[in-house]
Amino acid sequence: MTPEIQILQAELWSSMPDALRLQDRPSGWVTANKPGAKVDSFLEGPTMAPDGALWVVDIPYGRILRVAPDGTWTVMADYDGWPNGMRYRPDGTLCIADYKRGILRLDPQTGTITPLFEGYRSEGFKGCNDLWFAQDGTLFFTDQGQTGLHDPSGRVYRAGPGLSDLEVLLDTGPSPNGLVTNHAGTELYVAMTRSCEIWRMPLFATGTSKVGLFARLPAGRSGPDGLALDRLGNLYVCHASRGSVFVYNPHGDQIARIDCQAFGLTTTNLTFGGADCDTLFITVSDTGIIAKASIKTLLE
Template identity: 55%
Template sequence: MSLYAPPRDLPTRVFTTMPEAFWKDGDSEWVRANKPGQNVKSFLEGPSFDVSGNLYVTDIPYGRIFRIDPLGNWTLVAEYDGWPNGLKIHRDGRVFIADYKQGILVLDPNTGSIAPFLTHSRSEGFKGVNDLFFDESGKLYFTDQGQTGQQDPSGRVFAYDLDKEILTRLIDNGPSPNGLVMNLQQNALFVAMTRGNAIWRLPIQSDGGTSKVGIFAAMAGGVSGADGLALDCVGNLYVCDAGNACVWVFDPHAVPLYRIRSCTDGRTLTNLAFGGAGNKQLFITDSSTGSILVADLEHAGSPMYSHS
């Protein structure tokens, strides 16, 4: 980013924080594997709005799904044996979850019941799915991150046609593929490569595959890297930096525009979603403090498939 003028800083404020009644004891299998020696009361991810303006978030280490109303009140929707990460809401109201343990699951928001949807590829289990996205046609894209990184750049990105029940592997050489979103033209997929500190661009071909995959934007270093992604209505890309307490904003040509800074002491901003008045507010999960941050923006978010 040194080729360009420094991006302008934009502020955030706390929208809501997880009530103490929902804090956990700080220990789980996920904590011991991913945050060893730390006391983790929650780890929020997967923000996604339903058509009524409620915000859904996941709590990875404790297998929980929460619904937050427009006033910031929290409701526990589901608690189960899983590690839910990404979450997106289908236009038919089903809530799809990328669960590291179990694969792609579906939540009924009315009953809290969870059912398997896509748990393997030709009887081979996934490494550990991370995030998911629906395009305008309803095709599902998701990342299979597992424990990949620079030591093992074998993370995968899949596309799944729900109508034809066809699963396509787009790449299998990603150093920790994480958040993902499509461009406005719906002909390229952006994928955050956390341990590569970069955003990859995957052109989507007419046959549903990809070719000439390249790096769209390289990010500054740090202890983590690019995480959740979102797109606004003019094609700007929003990238959570999970180690540097901010969201970077790039224009459609990867020129850095803004840095949206956290207003808390936490550094782990994991994911983000557009919502609020006119869909021009950005809601960000601050996993290190159990908070949801919000920033007011110039442009509205790109309409979600669930709202079409």
Template identity: 50%
Template sequence: MSLYPPPRDLSTRVFSKLPEAFWEDGNSDWVRANKPGQKIKSFLEGPSFDLQGNLYVTDIPYGRIFRIDTHGHWTLVTQYDGWPNGLKIHRDGRIFIADYKQGILTLDPKSGALTPLLTHSRSEGFKGVNDLFFDAAGKLYFTDQGQTGQQDPSGRVYSYDLDKQMLNCLIANGPSPNGLVMDLEQKALLVAMTRGNAVWRLPIQTDGGTSKVGIFAAMAGGVSGADGMALDSLGNLYVCDAGNGCVWVFDPHAVPLYRIRSCTEGRTLTNLAFGGEGNRQLFMTDSSTSTILVADLEHSGQPMFSHR
């Protein structure tokens, strides 16, 4: 029996869908490794808004970065030999990408030029970076997921000081660390552990490390688990459920508030970002249908870019 009443359902609608001109035929190493036997036209991830209100998304299997304007029109910004997953935009306009193959990259949105930022840790390659987040001071946090899971709980979460060029491993025992975000007071990092069906809480100490790591919220289970995450202005946490076609919303004490259901037949909601007027709309990547969904919310979201 649940300790809490069932969360209230909220609805979504389609904001935009990947145009057919950009559909691919499924001939990709990523598809063969992760979706064998399937014809995947795209796998969208990493939604993030720039200061002009354009939405950027990644397409993992085909190394593509798209920009979607406020009217839902798509532009291919760049295509390269990589598997881009997470994407965040710095206040100075630089786009940071968590690329499974190459590590942390930066992208110039005007030229489409990519520059490696972090490709290894002390000459050891990453397992496969997944998502990233900037705190209010501009420090970068990112997850190194690779193929970790319950069979190999060795996923890592890192922090990186861009000014001092200091890389710090916070944990190295995560069962598939994925999306991440800071809490409202910026005292703890919340990390989605996809194969652990939970969100972990990593208190950040004054020396930049962590201790007393615990489970913030347990998910409902299923074939996947917690994926991309975002925070609203009240500190409520929004968690994509990549197997159940929804977003779960928890208050700052992990009490479930809402379930935001996909309006499509897709079950793979991978990531999300606040945007729109007053930052009160939630935009979600429905990767299984190449669709961007949107929901109207009562509270505005926290900005996703750095405040530096």
């Protein structure tokens, strides 16, 4: 039996202050991705800190921002890069998937940024997009670049807990984007933006096998972006042109949709927060807004 699909409405949590919105600073990212448009920010990579603050990236202007629980925004780093995804490492430092510079490490106390991985076997990355740390500290990240249906050569990488060696898990992806492991650490879910699909990748000591289709999302001007997994194993998928988060149970059945369209259509990424991790914080990038949604009914 197909489960009933719940429709949940997102609420406004915080909007980037006008003083931090940039329009006159040149950006190669805007020129390449939004030609002719006025782009004052493009938020991504939300990450909840232990103190309840939400950290986000601003891709075109190379900024890392902290939003305090009281709604105060602070620029924590401003550098020459295009930061896209961001996650906490088990050691408390932040790691960034940067389109221009690879995988970076950020000291949240000082704002200092240092390179972690700048390429693979003397070859530069196509353009890193998002990253994920498994419970044991294993790093997974996507290298999307300009890949798509015309060029399905995007890569998914893995590095062990010591972060010393890289392994290519997949090199045939049509724009791999957000990613997350299941709770057992035996499977990796990857959003393929241009094909509007979520791929399921079984994980082995070396490599993967029998990669399959887990879910297919509605097509549009873009596709699935950031991913998150709740404590029941339900998968949350941001759609970057539908203003929605689609929710699937562990069997690939859609069980809910979180509607963010009142705030914009470019829902790019999300993270859990709240006392019981029952609130989603969602970046709506076309408007510089962070929305929130309670998922308590999905956890009952």
